[in-house]
Amino acid sequence: MARSQKNWIIIPTELIGSLPRAAELVEAQRAHKYGELSTNRLTFLQEKDIRHVLRDLARTGSLQLTDGELTKPSFLNYPIYDLAQYNYSFDGKNITTITYADGHRRCLPQLIKSPFRYSTFAVKYLRAAQKYTLRPLKQAVAAPSVLSLVYNGETIKNYSREQFLNDLIDEAEKDVRQCLEAGADKVQLDFAKARLSLKMDPSGNLLKEFIDINNRMLDRFNEEERKKLGVHVCSGNDRGSTHSADVDCSRILNELFQLKLNNFYLQMTTELDPDSILSLIGKLIKPHHRVFIGVINPRDLHVETSEIVRDRVLTAAKYIPIEQLGTTDDCGFSPYNDNELITREKCYEKIRARVEGTKLAEEILNLSMQKIRWI
């Protein structure tokens, strides 16, 4: 059947960001940490792995690429990682601890020296990847909301919570703006703690505070810039485990769509009742929003087929207009850079299924709309 190119609506499909590192890079980073490998040699191996990821991602059919977050210490702590031993404490009652479903924990340190600042900005990762591809690149950045947990405003003399928040928002704005100025196709805030916040504070006040903090930063961007800004929300993915899968996703959606940006990347495959969540999303979205629905579960060792993906997109299209629909994975494949449960090759197979399945659904939806127009 002939396509009417003029009216054909594309359903974009994008990665969240992270992929597992090659075994050679994992070993090199270990050796560098223990002084057995020079920084120059480590940089060479990191760039080699980035080149491979960009090449192999392009072969999956992905139009937009990422650097796989191969060199970030983690999706969340890269802005403060190099300062951790000087300006932060890992002891004390104010430490935020996140417990995963399998019992393992991660913690956020507390700031003990003012002012708060970033030591690393994400544009560094973007520029490294840009050297090896001309394709559009997404850059994931930490949402300021999660970093707001490193200081409650009580422990450093003459450094209030409000002063800290001003510093945080200045730095977070710089992190995003530098990526936009360097030509990022999209800049995605990792807001992985949105759902978790309802476990930390069931009243919903912490979630509201998180939204306010993120919006204080987003307020500094204009309408055109916001078209390139997005947010990712999920229930976590660390060592194959989640931190907030038991929190009902519909409880955060109302607040989430108050964020002043255009693109939403939402976990969906593991939701118990996706139809009710999709239906709620359909009611909440505004005309300038695009919702990228998760159609691949990065924690599932089985590779989804393109037909499964197609059907998930068709379900989403019952509630979300096709012009406002996109697809993604439920989460990054290795957000803490240490997930060896799933091989990189398997990630590529999953991504390929997402790309192909999204295309299949796009054909069906466009052709059915053309039929309606012809009648």
Ligand SMILES: [Zn+2]
């Ligand atoms: Zn995630």
